[in-house]
Amino acid sequence: MVNENLVKDVVKEPYKYGFVTDIETEKIEKGLNEDIIKLISQKKEEPKFLLDFRLKAFKKWQKMKEPDWAALGYKKIDYQDIIYYSAPKQKEKISSLDEVDPKLLETFDKLGIPLTEQKKLTNVAVDAVFDSVSIATTFREELAKHGVIFCSISEAVKNHADLIEKYLGTVVPASDNYFAALNSAVFSDGSFVFIPKGVTCPMDLSSYFRINSGDSGQFERTLIIAEESSSVSYLEGCTAPMFDTNTLHAAVVELIALDDASIKYSTVQNWYAGDEEGIGGIFNFVTKRGKCLGKRSKISWSQVETGSAITWKYPSCLLLGEESVGEFYSVALTNNLQQADTGTKMIHIGPKTKSTIVSKGISAGNSKNSYRGLVKMGTKATGSRNYSQCDSMLIGDQASANTFPYIKSQQPNSEIEHEASTCRISEDQLFYLQSRGIEFEEAVSMMVSGFCRDVFNQLPMEFAAEADKLLALKLEGSVG
Amino acid sequence: MEIIEKIKTNKSTDNLTEIQKICLHKLQSSPLPNPKSELWRLSNKSKLSNFLDYSVNENNSKFDIPYPKNSQSTIRLIIGENCQIKLIEKNYSIQQLSEDKLQKYIKEQISFFNQNENWSDLLNLSLSCKNNILGLKINGSKIPPIEIFSHASSNSLNAKTLVIFLEKNCNVELLQVNLGQENSSLSQSTFFCMKENSSVNHGVVSYGENRSNLLNSLNVIQQKNSSYNLGTLHFKFDYSRFEISIKQAAGNAKTNIKGMQITKKDEQISTYTKIEFNGPNGFLDQINKSLADDKSHAIFEGSIIVPKIAQRTDASQLSRNLLLSNLAQIDTKPQLEIIADDVKCKHGATISQLNEEELFYMRTRGITLKEASKLQLSSFFQEIISFIPISKDKWDLLDKLLNEN
Numbered sequence: 001m002v003n004e005n006l007v008k009d010v011v012k013e014p015y016k017y018g019f020v021t022d023i024e025t026e027k028i029e030k031g032l033n034e035d036i037i038k039l040i041s042q043k044k045e046e047p048k049f050l051l052d053f054r055l056k057a058f059k060k061w062q063k064m065k066e067p068d069w070a071a072l073g074y075k076k077i078d079y080q081d082i083i084y085y086s087a088p089k090q091k092e093k094i095s096s097l098d099e100v101d102p103k104l105l106e107t108f109d110k111l112g113i114p115l116t117e118q119k120k121l122t123n124v125a126v127d128a129v130f131d132s133v134s135i136a137t138t139f140r141e142e143l144a145k146h147g148v149i150f151c152s153i154s155e156a157v158k159n160h161a162d163l164i165e166k167y168l169g170t171v172v173p174a175s176d177n178y179f180a181a182l183n184s185a186v187f188s189d190g191s192f193v194f195i196p197k198g199v200t201c202p203m204d205l206s207s208y209f210r211i212n213s214g215d216s217g218q219f220e221r222t223l224i225i226a227e228e229s230s231s232v233s234y235l236e237g238c239t240a241p242m243f244d245t246n247t248l249h250a251a252v253v254e255l256i257a258l259d260d261a262s263i264k265y266s267t268v269q270n271w272y273a274g275d276e277e278g279i280g281g282i283f284n285f286v287t288k289r290g291k292c293l294g295k296r297s298k299i300s301w302s303q304v305e306t307g308s309a310i311t312w313k314y315p316s317c318l319l320l321g322e323e324s325v326g327e328f329y330s331v332a333l334t335n336n337l338q339q340a341d342t343g344t345k346m347i348h349i350g351p352k353t354k355s356t357i358v359s360k361g362i363s364a365g366n367s368k369n370s371y372r373g374l375v376k377m378g379t380k381a382t383g384s385r386n387y388s389q390c391d392s393m394l395i396g397d398q399a400s401a402n403t404f405p406y407i408k409s410q411q412p413n414s415e416i417e418h419e420a421s422t423c424r425i426s427e428d429q430l431f432y433l434q435s436r437g438i439e440f441e442e443a444v445s446m447m448v449s450g451f452c453r454d455v456f457n458q459l460p461m462e463f464a465a466e467a468d469k470l471l472a473l474k475l476e477g478s479v480g
Numbered sequence: 481m482e483i484i485e486k487i488k489t490n491k492s493t494d495n496l497t498e499i500q501k502i503c504l505h506k507l508q509s510s511p512l513p514n515p516k517s518e519l520w521r522l523s524n525k526s527k528l529s530n531f532l533d534y535s536v537n538e539n540n541s542k543f544d545i546p547y548p549k550n551s552q553s554t555i556r557l558i559i560g561e562n563c564q565i566k567l568i569e570k571n572y573s574i575q576q577l578s579e580d581k582l583q584k585y586i587k588e589q590i591s592f593f594n595q596n597e598n599w600s601d602l603l604n605l606s607l608s609c610k611n612n613i614l615g616l617k618i619n620g621s622k623i624p625p626i627e628i629f630s631h632a633s634s635n636s637l638n639a640k641t642l643v644i645f646l647e648k649n650c651n652v653e654l655l656q657v658n659l660g661q662e663n664s665s666l667s668q669s670t671f672f673c674m675k676e677n678s679s680v681n682h683g684v685v686s687y688g689e690n691r692s693n694l695l696n697s698l699n700v701i702q703q704k705n706s707s708y709n710l711g712t713l714h715f716k717f718d719y720s721r722f723e724i725s726i727k728q729a730a731g732n733a734k735t736n737i738k739g740m741q742i743t744k745k746d747e748q749i750s751t752y753t754k755i756e757f758n759g760p761n762g763f764l765d766q767i768n769k770s771l772a773d774d775k776s777h778a779i780f781e782g783s784i785i786v787p788k789i790a791q792r793t794d795a796s797q798l799s800r801n802l803l804l805s806n807l808a809q810i811d812t813k814p815q816l817e818i819i820a821d822d823v824k825c826k827h828g829a830t831i832s833q834l835n836e837e838e839l840f841y842m843r844t845r846g847i848t849l850k851e852a853s854k855l856q857l858s859s860f861f862q863e864i865i866s867f868i869p870i871s872k873d874k875w876d877l878l879d880k881l882l883n884e885n
């Protein structure tokens with residue numbers, strides 16, 4: 001018989017990214033209205049089309065209602081009690097990393113993010129976002145040689161306004177949903193990636209999001225465009241300090257893949273999840289969507305969701321191009337009083353499109369973990385195929401796991417398969433491992449890791465190692 | 481929506497039973513279900529309003545029973561007609577429920593009703609008059625098979641209610657047939673109360689004629705060690721909703737469900753199931769099949785709810801769908817809500833058309849395409865039909881279905 005307390009101990013692990021960087025920041029006043037939006041736009045010296053885009057989104061947002069269909073319970077968010085712009089004070093223009101406030105570099109160093117040049121060997125270009133602004137982007141010259149544009153979205157607005165105007169809001173329109181509209185109105189920074197025709201991005205690109213101040217929300221916007229026959233792998237990581245208030249994070253990510261292009265987008269989300277009593281933690285409401293516009297284009301989402309008090313996130317693929325491919329690989333771990341309602345939407349529009357969904361949910365403590373997914377075959381999606389698999393693992397008898405797959409087909413020449421299962425860590429397997437001299441906590445960790453293997457295999461190498469470690473950390477530690 | 485107007489304005493409550501009054505009162509505050517709720521979101525609004533366009537008919541016209549009696553011993557009842565029954569034999573007894581008991585039970589059920597989830601039941605109970613409610617108490621074993629018919633006559637809405645009490649250790653086969661004549665609406669609500677160790681093989685076959693509608697609701701409460709087997713078939717309705725709610729009140733019970741719906745033309749047929757485990761060691765095996773052709777729409781939504789108390793539950797749910805036309809559509813949503821950790825729950829769903837390789841194989845053996853697809857369909861149907869009790873030998877449902885394809 002598994003000792004219940006033992007399992008409970010095993011899943012406890014303090015949050016190690018919870019420190020606050022003491023740095024002078026520039027904040028605007030709390031609240032949200034047209035003036036605030038104009039102020040944000042003015043601070044960022046934006047062209048008129050963007051201000052119009054923001055104001056239009058704000059008008060739409062005011063008419064919208066906060067969605068309540070997700071299996072989540074949280075106290076009402078007061079949108080007037082949030083600071084919508086917060087930036088660390090620094091010199092006007094940074095020409096090299098040496099000019100970045102050392103405190104900031106130290107922060108990212110502590111988080112294990114290679115911003116400094118010594119760490120060049122890691123061969124990952126990083127865009128680091130601290131509260132509302134992007135601090136630094138590494139390897140830009142190297143990337144520019146290949147024609148790849150990788151910069152913060154604010155810079156892109158200044159230097160590549162044509163691309164922004166052409167693509168911003170085409171995948172996730174401002175009126176798409178409540179949180180996307182809010183983001184469209186107030187987004188502060190984020191990353192912009194443009195991979196020109198025929199280029200395979202020479203290194204992995206990565207952005208790192210850090211929320212530092214407790215009363216400001218983070219609203220970043222990411223736009224990735226992959227032209228014909230190009231390919232890119234993009235990684236995203238997130239952490240935040242421990243505050244006993246809830247911080248709102250409402251991001252929008254848009255991906256566009258043209259003919260034969262491929263985009264791989266991986267996330268390891270480890271926002272602060274709140275303490276054992278559920279006090280504090282990030283409210284994570286994210287809209288991520290990719291558009292496979294071109295023929296044979298491919299978008300692959302992989303995510304490891306371990307943090308946030310509330311996760312509301314459905315990375316989706318619109319499969320428009322003939323023979324385009326959408327993939328979704330997800331591991332969501334919830335503990336204590338965390339709640340996650342996550343999944344994907346695969347909308348098959350073009351013919352011969354394919355999608356694969358693999359979702360693994362692990363719920364421990366008093367947490368709630370739901371998979372919610374939509375697979376839709378449109379009338380023109382002949383010869384399309386979908387395979388979905390969602391497995392849940394329950395640790396302890398207080399956790400809950402839900403599965404809500406919505407499946408809709410209007411095309412007889414297509415096939416949809418869905419399967420889901422729920423299990424717990426089998427006592428037989430634990431007993432077997434323990435009888436071979438493997439310690440209890442290591443055995444649990446091995447089994448969780450094995451349960452998630454299908455997803456970890458899809459992550460880029462650096463991330464796979466980090467994710468495995470992260471899960472092990474969350475599940476290991478306090479026994480012994 | 482004639483009925484709704486009547487419900488809203490209904491003041492002359494003199495000749496109504498107490499239950500009708502309670503339900504009418506509940507409906508008056510919100511006479512229609514919330515069209516945005518999960519349960520009604522996909523339901524075709526104009527078809528629902530067609531359903532409600534007929535005026536209520538409390539009298540019953542004659543109709544043709546679709547097949548002859550299997551044997552002399554079969555007990556055949558028609559709701560609204562010969563409701564009088566009192567059979568007390570050596571091994572078993574079948575009696576009508578006393579008026580008091582019937583009222584008490586229905587009232588108790590109403591108290592658990594949720595306006596949206598049980599809207600069909602509320603409508604049914606507010607419309608079905610005393611004559612159209614049949615309550616039976618069944619006891620004993622070696623009971624001859626029972627057949628119960630409900631039907632709706634042309635140009636009217638008929639509401640029929642069936643309440644069945646299965647006493648301890650009772651074991652019975654029961655077939656329910658719901659028939660709709662041309663241009664008719666049938667509202668059928670069935671309540672099963674299964675005591676300990678009872679078991680039933682329940683069949684529900686519903687089919688209509690041109691432009692007939694059906695709202696069929698089935699509520700089952702299972703006590704310990706009871707075993708409920710359900711085989712259902714719904715076809716030929718312009719609009720049909722089949723809502724199944726099964727509650728294993730103290731766990732340790734078995735539920736087997738095999739259901740099928742076939743839609744053609746511009747029909748919409750849907751099945752909603754909700755299975756709740758309120759105790760440990762529950763078992764569920766469910767399969768639902770849909771076949772959609774022409775411009776029709778088939779819907780399946782199944783939810784399995786396993787609270788903390790329901791440890792060692794073993795539940796599986798499978799939704800298999802065939803989409804045969806470019807204009808037809810299928811929606812399916814099997815869902816699991818689990819809090820207990822020591823459970824085995826799984827579900828699966830597939831949507832496809834007939835297997836081309838199998839068709840090709842048969843055609844290389846000289847079987848025509850038409851025959852080959854008929855063979856495939858018959859195997860698709862057979863699994864469900866063989867699970868429906870009583871009728872399967874004499875009343876060749878399979879032929880009926882295949883010939884219509």
